[in-house]
Amino acid sequence: MSKVLVTGGAGYVGCVLVPKLLEAGHEVVVYDLMLFGADGLPEHEHLRVVKGDIRDTEHFSKELEGVDEVIHLACISNDTRFELDPELGKSINYDCFEPMVAAAKAAEVERFIYASTSSVYGVSDAPEVTEEHPLVPLTDYNKFKGMCEPLLLKYQSPDFTTVIIRPATVCGYSPRMRFDLTVNILTNHAVNRGKITVFGGTQQRPNIHVDDIAELYVKLLELPREMIAGETFNAGYQNHTVSELAEMVKKVVEEEMPERAPITIETTSSDDLRSYHVSSKKIAEKLGYMPKRSVEDAVRDLCRAFKAGKLPDSLEDDRYINVRYLKRGGIG
Numbered sequence: 001m002s003k004v005l006v007t008g009g010a011g012y013v014g015c016v017l018v019p020k021l022l023e024a025g026h027e028v029v030v031y032d033l034m035l036f037g038a039d040g041l042p043e044h045e046h047l048r049v050v051k052g053d054i055r056d057t058e059h060f061s062k063e064l065e066g067v068d069e070v071i072h073l074a075c076i077s078n079d080t081r082f083e084l085d086p087e088l089g090k091s092i093n094y095d096c097f098e099p100m101v102a103a104a105k106a107a108e109v110e111r112f113i114y115a116s117t118s119s120v121y122g123v124s125d126a127p128e129v130t131e132e133h134p135l136v137p138l139t140d141y142n143k144f145k146g147m148c149e150p151l152l153l154k155y156q157s158p159d160f161t162t163v164i165i166r167p168a169t170v171c172g173y174s175p176r177m178r179f180d181l182t183v184n185i186l187t188n189h190a191v192n193r194g195k196i197t198v199f200g201g202t203q204q205r206p207n208i209h210v211d212d213i214a215e216l217y218v219k220l221l222e223l224p225r226e227m228i229a230g231e232t233f234n235a236g237y238q239n240h241t242v243s244e245l246a247e248m249v250k251k252v253v254e255e256e257m258p259e260r261a262p263i264t265i266e267t268t269s270s271d272d273l274r275s276y277h278v279s280s281k282k283i284a285e286k287l288g289y290m291p292k293r294s295v296e297d298a299v300r301d302l303c304r305a306f307k308a309g310k311l312p313d314s315l316e317d318d319r320y321i322n323v324r325y326l327k328r329g330g331i332g
Contacts, residue, residue: 004028
């Protein structure tokens, strides 16, 4: 089919995306710092795994040889309390972005797919937050994600197709698991503590299953360029408050693991005020894209992974919590 380079391809989404790309017949290059290793990636004759830093534009440029498309997932994410060095986030999430795009265009890459985030909307009481909604970032992560978007679009040309995806909060099982995402956190606590702590609760949080967002990226490689060139799309499925998510998690975990019942829900205050009800109408109408999996499906997948012993020490191991792991291990 084509040769695809995935930055951050050994991460939470990448470890679900890469097998789907290989299954679709693509040759894949994973370009990743490997801070969490590459154990979540399969062995495959059409997969090459490269330990590389996206800030090293010279090395990145060399790996673009023969590449047809880039899917850019790599970032420092979820630092809502600013625990990491702000210059680190800026260097990875913003400073190196335009040099990467320019290098891709110079290497005659045909498509550049950028994974932004729906959290660029910050806080909004609009009933439906569309792609035209003002960006109101509350953290450096949101801010830099949003600032990269116009940098990408200015490189759009007939021979270099650019597209921006603003995913909702991703949930569900991945071989490189994260337990610092809303539904995943709630499920982990329900299964292993028998108690869910809800911080705030009234915040609206859109969600999308990790398999659905991975399948969208594969689809974006196959669609005619004129359908996606220079476009920005929200990509979410269900919008719920955090309290509603907790009730859904409680119900599914008690069904899947009845020995854990009854699971209690406790509510406390939160300093994470992000709240927005994302509309994914545009991507459905223009691209015919509709997610297939619900939040409940994500919780069931996680319950099955717990029962299969795939998620050991999920409450204690820092590897499941990006910021905590990076803070402990350091990254230059």
